[in-house]
Amino acid sequence: MSLFSKENGEVFKSPLNLNNPVAVQVLGICSALAVTSQLKPAIVMGLSVTVITAFANVIISLLRKTIPNRIRIIVQLVVVAALVTIVSNILKAYVYDVSVQLSVYVGLIITNCILMGRLEAFAMQNGPWESFLDGVGNGLGYAFVLVVVGFFRELLGFGSILGFQIIPDSFYMENGGLYLNNGMMTMPAMALILVACFIWAHRSINKEK
């Protein structure tokens, strides 16, 4: 079986759209609330989860034949937690700035349901390479939803994108304009509503499939 066979391509592509972890499987919603009030943390979180899911998938896939069935969830959790802790230690020693940025997310990465979901549903049954593709695909599928939600929340809630002001200052009420930032968008509840809108749009587009 070649590395880039059609089946493997499907493993990689399906979580990006038809089997999206957030929009279809409705996993990882909690972290989608926490980090999407601005675009930048959403991107950082998306990439972190992608990397960790991919490597945890590979490790569990390599161990899958030896893991005792009754404690498999605990084994998966230990692998994820150890991986995240080691990575965050290395970052703290060599790229301190990045580690400061990520510090908030470390805990959120470990508890992300997508990670456990993929380990349990995919890596336990498949080889390392397929598992790696599956991890990257699911991570990116998750990152995509986070970026979309983060984009709208930052644009409507703060009037900026990645910290750059998009809506001109002169439009604002305090400067005599007619525009006001939507304070609701900065609240976590709006993330759920935006995710719901995303799922709605996603289902409408993919109706026939």
Place this chain on the structure above:
Amino acid sequence: MAKLNTNSNVYTIVYASVMVIIVAFLLAFVASSLKATQDANVARDVKGQILSSVNLRGEADVDAKYAEVITENADGTFTANINGEEKLIVPLKGAGLWGPIWGYISVNKDGETVYGAFFNHEGETAGLGARIVEEWFQTGFNGKKIFKDNEVALGVYKAGKAPSGLSADYVVDAVTGATLTSDGVRNMIQKSIAQYADAIAAFKGGESKSCCGKGQCEMADSCATDSCANCASCDKANCASNEDCASCEKCASEKECGSCCESDNTNK
């Protein structure tokens, strides 16, 4: 090779034990071998935070700049020397919404005006409470006043929620959507500064050396001297263009600035 029975009790227990020992060893090894580098990073980060509180953000060589500018005092405060002017840096510690928050705030020689501020946090909500580390929020403190009737009045308030009668000199706008973190910053500032009120009073040196209330003149005993270069001298001609010296017009007859401003201060 006979296939292992991965469901047997013995196998499960041995597997769990071995896994735990390997992971524990791995984590201990990683943590201890990287500790020195991490500690150095943390120490440099703290120095960077202290420098940020005197508006020296993003210095390329933090260690060198810190050694040049900052002196550590025995009581936990720091003295900074910025272009020949002394600033007192007071450390702040408090609680935000989810965990500890901390910061540093620097005070001008008048013991009254904020020169700069820096805040950091451990786990405030990204995009909301976490925004207290951003420069726009911190620079909002520059030039604000701290004490009112010998109490720390400086605080962070939602627009329109500041206590009535508190002038804008004491109020910094809170972060949108982060009411509890902003409240934490306010409590932290008021409690921590109160603890160091004596240090600030001592730093001030008892008597007011300020000339016309302008920062540039803090060090000068009398505004007539050359050391007051930025304020030139405080005779009326120069003071006219200077909003803080406008009241010197009352003293039009007095050429000697020092006395002019002192009498002005007593009028307030």
